[in-house]
Amino acid sequence: MAILSLQNISFSYDKTPVLKDISYDFEKGKLYCIVGKSGAGKTTLLSLLSGLTTPSSGTILYDDKDVAKIDKYTFRSKYIGVVFQSYNLITKYTALENVILAMDVAGYKTDNKKQKALELLKSVGLDEDETDRRILKLSGGQQQRVAIARALSYDPDIILADEPTGNLDRETQSEIMAIFRSLAKQGKCVILVSHSPDVAAMCDECYKLTKLTKKS
Amino acid sequence: MYIIKNALRCISRSKGRNILIGIISLVIAVSACIGLSIRQAAESAKQSILEGMSVTATITYDRQSAMSNIGGGKGNGGFDRNQLEAIMGGASSLTLEEYQLYATADSVSDFYYTMTAYFNGSDGFEPVNISEALDDNGGTLNGGLVGGYSDETARIKGGLANMMSAGDFKIIGYSSESAMVDFISGVSLITDGVVFAEQTDENVCIISEELAIFNNLSVGDSITITNPNIDTEAYELTVCGIYSSTETNNIPSSMFGAGEDPANRIYMSAAALQKIIDASVTAANEDTETESADAITATLSATYVFADTDAYYAFEEEARALGLGDTYTITSADITSFENGMTPLNTLSTMAGWFLIVILIIGAVILVVLNIFNVRERKYEVGVLTAMGMKKWKVAGQFMCEVLVVTMIAIVIGAGIGAVSSVPVTNALLENQVSSQQSESNRIENNFGRGGMMNGSIPSGENESGLGIKENNKFGNMVSGAANYITEVNSAMNLTVVLQMIGIGLLLTLIASVASVLFIMRYDPLKILANRD
Numbered sequence: 224m225a226i227l228s229l230q231n232i233s234f235s236y237d238k239t240p241v242l243k244d245i246s247y248d249f250e251k252g253k254l255y256c257i258v259g260k261s262g263a264g265k266t267t268l269l270s271l272l273s274g275l276t277t278p279s280s281g282t283i284l285y286d287d288k289d290v291a292k293i294d295k296y297t298f299r300s301k302y303i304g305v306v307f308q309s310y311n312l313i314t315k316y317t318a319l320e321n322v323i324l325a326m327d328v329a330g331y332k333t334d335n336k337k338q339k340a341l342e343l344l345k346s347v348g349l350d351e352d353e354t355d356r357r358i359l360k361l362s363g364g365q366q367q368r369v370a371i372a373r374a375l376s377y378d379p380d381i382i383l384a385d386e387p388t389g390n391l392d393r394e395t396q397s398e399i400m401a402i403f404r405s406l407a408k409q410g411k412c413v414i415l416v417s418h419s420p421d422v423a424a425m426c427d428e429c430y431k432l433t434k435l436t437k438k439s
Numbered sequence: 440m441y442i443i444k445n446a447l448r449c450i451s452r453s454k455g456r457n458i459l460i461g462i463i464s465l466v467i468a469v470s471a472c473i474g475l476s477i478r479q480a481a482e483s484a485k486q487s488i489l490e491g492m493s494v495t496a497t498i499t500y501d502r503q504s505a506m507s508n509i510g511g512g513k514g515n516g517g518f519d520r521n522q523l524e525a526i527m528g529g530a531s532s533l534t535l536e537e538y539q540l541y542a543t544a545d546s547v548s549d550f551y552y553t554m555t556a557y558f559n560g561s562d563g564f565e566p567v568n569i570s571e572a573l574d575d576n577g578g579t580l581n582g583g584l585v586g587g588y589s590d591e592t593a594r595i596k597g598g599l600a601n602m603m604s605a606g607d608f609k610i611i612g613y614s615s616e617s618a619m620v621d622f623i624s625g626v627s628l629i630t631d632g633v634v635f636a637e638q639t640d641e642n643v644c645i646i647s648e649e650l651a652i653f654n655n656l657s658v659g660d661s662i663t664i665t666n667p668n669i670d671t672e673a674y675e676l677t678v679c680g681i682y683s684s685t686e687t688n689n690i691p692s693s694m695f696g697a698g699e700d701p702a703n704r705i706y707m708s709a710a711a712l713q714k715i716i717d718a719s720v721t722a723a724n725e726d727t728e729t730e731s732a733d734a735i736t737a738t739l740s741a742t743y744v745f746a747d748t749d750a751y752y753a754f755e756e757e758a759r760a761l762g763l764g765d766t767y768t769i770t771s772a773d774i775t776s777f778e779n780g781m782t783p784l785n786t787l788s789t790m791a792g793w794f795l796i797v798i799l800i801i802g803a804v805i806l807v808v809l810n811i812f813n814v815r816e817r818k819y820e821v822g823v824l825t826a827m828g829m830k831k832w833k834v835a836g837q838f839m840c841e842v843l844v845v846t847m848i849a850i851v852i853g854a855g856i857g858a859v860s861s862v863p864v865t866n867a868l869l870e871n872q873v874s875s876q877q878s879e880s881n882r883i884e885n886n887f888g889r890g891g892m893m894n895g896s897i898p899s900g901e902n903e904s905g906l907g908i909k910e911n912n913k914f915g916n917m918v919s920g921a922a923n924y925i926t927e928v929n930s931a932m933n934l935t936v937v938l939q940m941i942g943i944g945l946l947l948t949l950i951a952s953v954a955s956v957l958f959i960m961r962y963d964p965l966k967i968l969a970n971r972d
Contacts, residue, residue, distance in 0.1 A: 266969075275826060275965040300828020311823045311968055315452040327441035328829045 225284075226251050226380050226412050227272065232281035234267055240435050241267045245281070247430050251380060254407040255414045256423045259432030265416045266308075268432065269385050272414065273305045274298040286380075300329040304374030306384035310366045312358045318344060318369040319354040322376045329377035343372040347402055364395040371402060381412045388422055400425050442833055446840035457845050460809055464846045464947065467802035468853020469860070471943050474795035475936045476861035477868070481781070481788035483933070488777055493548075494745040496754065496771040498533060498541065498763065533767070538741035544757035549744035551618035554712050556737040557606030557698050558664035561673060566607035566697035567653045606667040609698040610705045612712030614638070618742065619706070621684065632658035632680030640710040645680035649702035657681070664705075666719060668733040674715050676707065712737065748774065783872035787865070799943065806951035810842060814955040821959055822967030835959045839952040843944075846951075850944040857940075858932040 225248035234242040241264045249255055259265050270276045271283060274295045283290040285302060299305075312321050322340035326333070333339050344354050347368040358366060367387065374382055384403065388396040400422065407413045407427070415422060423429045450457050535552065542550035560566055613619050616637055621627040635643045644662075651657065658678055666672035686701045697703050716735050723734035745751040755769050763769075814821070817838075824834050 270965055273826075275968075296825075296828045296830050298828070299826065305826070307826075307968065309968075311826060313820055313823055315449065315820075320448070324441070324445070325827055327445075328824070328827050 224287075225249055226286055227414075228284040229271075230282045230284065232271065232278045232283065234264070234271060234276075235279045236267070242271075242278075242432075243435055245432075249381070249412050249414055251412045252407060252410050253412060253427040254404055254425070255412070256426035256429045257414065257416045257432060258418060258420075258423045258429055260418065260434060263432040263434045265418070265432055266385060269305075269383055269414075269416045272381075273303055273383050300325075301377060302379055303381045303383060304377070304379040306367070306370045306374050306382070306387055308385040308389060310358075310370040312366060312369055312373070314358045317355050317357055318349060318361065318365075318372075321358065321369055322373050325373045325376045331377040340372070340376060343375055344369065347372045347375075348398060364391050364399075367391060367395075367399060368402075371399070375406070379411075381414065382406055383414050383416070385416045386418070387415055388417065388419060396421075442837045443840055446837050446844060449837070450841055450844060456809075456813060457841070460806065460813075460842070461845050461849045463802065463805050463809070464849030464944075465853050465856075467798055467947065468850045468940065468944075469856050470798040471795055472854050472857020472932070472936065472940060473861045473864050474791040474798065475939050476857060476932050477791035477865050478788045478795075479933060479936050480861075480865055481784045484784055485781060488780075489748055492748075492773060492777065494748055494751040494771055494773050496743050496745065496751055496769050496774075497741065498538070498743075498758070498767050498769055500532075501766050501768045532739065533741075535739060535741075537762075538739070541758045541761055541763060542741075542743060544754055544761060546745060546750040546753040546757055547743050548746045548750065549617055550741070551613070551615045551744075552709065552739060552741040553614070553618050554612040554709050554716075554737040554739055556610050556612075556712060556716060556735050557667060558608045558610055558674075558735070559667045559670075560607045561663040561665055564654055564656075564662045564664070567647075567649045567700060567702040607697045608664060608703050608705055610644075610664070610707060610712060612707050612709035612737070614709040617744070621686070622682070626686055627682045627684040629680050630683045632678070635679050635706075635708050635711070637708070638710050639708045640714050642674065642676045642707070642711055642715070643679040644676045644705045644707040644711075645682050646678055646705050647702045648681055648683045650705075651678070651681045653702075666733070666735050668735075669723075672719060672722060672735075674718075676705070682706075783869060783875075787868055787872050799947070803947055803950045806842075806846075806947055807954050810838075810951045810955040811958065814838065814958045818962065818967055821962050822964040825962070825964040826968055831960050831962075835952070835956040838955050838959065839948065842951050842955075843948045846944045846948050847941075850940050854932070854937060854940050857936075861932060 227249040229245050229247045232242060232245040233240065245268070257265055257268060267276075271278055274290060274293075277291060285293065285298065290298060293302075313324065316324065319337065319340050322343060323336050326336050326340070341351070341354060345351065349365060349368050349372070353361060353365060358369065361369065371382075371384075371387075374384075382403070387399055387403070391399060403413050403415065404425065415426060417423065538552060539550070541547075616634075617623075619634075622629070622634070629645070630648060632645070634645060635641075646656065646662070654662070656662065656678055658681060660678050662676050662678060663673050664676065665674075684701055716737050719735040723732075743754065745754060751771055751774065758769060821834055825831055
């Protein structure tokens with residue numbers, strides 16, 4: 224059964240159609256990739272999936288519930304974990320603090336948040352001495368790992384990642400993709416948005432977006 | 440809870456900005472603290488003086504009001520002689536019965552009166568310091584005034600003397616012991632014998648030491664006083680006590696008569712004096728050779744005592760209800776003196792109030808601007824937090840919390856600095872204010888001549904009164920009234936000021952945060968993050 228389902232989704236930006244009549248299903252335990260050229264609406268689709276914006280028409284279902292009827296803050300903070308292209312971490316916080324903050328915002332209950340955050344950061348490949356560093360003192364790859372750890376911290380069913388390997392070297396790309404594959408195997412629904420054929424090749428399923436022209 | 444934790448973290452991670460906000464808040468806090476302290480000091484001074492003050496009041500005739508009521512004057516054909524006589528003369532006097540009627544008002548806690556009449560001495564009883572230049576005209580002082588003046592000046596001054604005094608001795612009759620304020624305050628002390636019994640109608644009196652020595656009198660001796668208008672009308676009094684007084688003669692007896700010299704005052708019961716006056720009136724009416732105007736007359740002065748100022752202010756309405764006419768006003772020298780004394784501190788308090796308002800407005804504007812810059816600078820952070828699912832009101836709450844913590848720290852430090860500096864600053868400002876007030880009074884005296892010859896007649900000096908407030912008696916002006924200015928306060932800060940400071944801190948936080956909250960509520964995380972990307 225699909226944990227997330229797009230039903231006839233259309234989206235226009237200033238009367239310009241960006242997405243039209245999209246219907247995708249995403250299931251738990253699978254790694255999905257949404258590919259498309261620049262301007263095809265990949266980031267718009269990610270914004271719709273992450274609850275940052277609402278479709279012009281159509282319905283998004285989360286666990287068979289209309290996302291429009293779920294509080295958008297609750298949806299974003301509890302049900303879905305987003306890894307943004309530019310990571311969007313709080314730069315004045317340390318890696319550990321960023322992860323704990325996400326748990327606080329989600330109202331996630333655990334005996335020891337710090338311990339859980341440290342374990343998560345370790346699982347995504349961040350060294351222990353790097354967890355207390357401020358974000359700006361970390362490399363792009365390390366920031367990417369912190370962003371993934373943050374997205375996982377409150378145990379959401381769905382992980383969304385926008386161009387997760389776009390700024391990384393090939394070796395780090397492989398490591399990050401390995402993390403996503405591992406998460407899918409753990410039962411998460413992982414949706415990647417990328418224009419890279421390599422990333423698409425490593426996913427279970429791919430959806431291709433094409434740029435809408437005036438004729439369509 | 441995590442909002443507060445985040446707020447504290449953000450404060451510690453953005454020291455520069457928060458120190459700047461803190462310094463501005465500190466300046467506001469110190470200024471506000473001093474302003475509030477000055478206002479509090481004024482209020483405390485007022486309260487402490489009022490608490491310890493028993494208010495006394497008198498009823499006086501208001502000639503201006505009387506003239507207005509009659510409706511004469513230049514524009515209306517002027518007053519006729521009868522009207523003027525009524526205004527200036529007998530119409531102004533209330534009878535003892537009327538005074539006593541108003542004393543039945545609920546607000547009055549005590550009532551007493553004094554009667555003052557002038558008598559001449561006799562062969563064996565003469566006034567102290569009597570001028571050698573006295574003429575034979577029954578002891579009046581016209582002759583004493585003439586020397587050294589031109590004829591016209593002497594005539595005017597002679598007339599004044601006649602008006603001011605009509606005898607060698609000023610006999611004051613007291614209705615009760617409460618009325619004998621000089622003996623209560625310690626200005627006068629009984630050195631021999633006793634004070635006459637309260638309300639006695641026996642012809643017993645107390646005289647001053649000087650008078651006793653001058654006339655070789657002691658307790659138990661008799662003295663004879665006479666009607667200044669009729670030499671043969673004599674009354675015998677028995678001296679029951681002798682008093683000494685620290686009051687000095689500030690009035691030239693050569694000008695106002697021997698009766699105005701404190702040494703020539705004789706005190707007795709009002710009832711006894713009334714009996715003498717009644718006898719004099721009866722004698723004048725029976726004797727065909729004399730006119731009724733030659734009888735001894737007494738001036739009545741009634742004093743009402745109130746428990747507090749509220750009772751004093753309530754008295755007017757009650758007295759009017761009991762029939763006191765519009766042409767009479769109720770005045771209190773205590774209240775006037777208190778208001779005069781409070782003038783510099785009140786002026787300073789008013790100025791401090793305006794200063795406080797200006798500081799708060801300027802401070803609030805600066806804090807609002809700084810907070811708007813703060814939010815705009817942290818727009819990305821707001822976008823990230825809301826994209827993560829943090830509700831906007833929680834983000835706004837975190838920002839408010841940051842401002843509140845910084846402001847409150849500044850308020851605490853500011854209150855500390857204010858507590859230390861408010862007293863010296865208040866006193867320095869008060870000193871300037873008092874000095875300015877004194878200069879103004881001096882200019883008025885110099886230019887208008889009021890009190891010129893009497894200035895300094897009451898010794899200058901300082902005295903402490905309640906709650907460490909010092910009053911400075913710089914003026915001895917009998918005409919305009921002595922002004923005991925409050926020149927120093929010892930404590931200005933109290934719990935009220937602290938609570939007001941906290942209130943100001945909360946108010947500033949609220950004002951400074953409103954703009955930033957509006958910005959936060961307006962922000963769309965998607966737009967912020969998209970622009971960032």
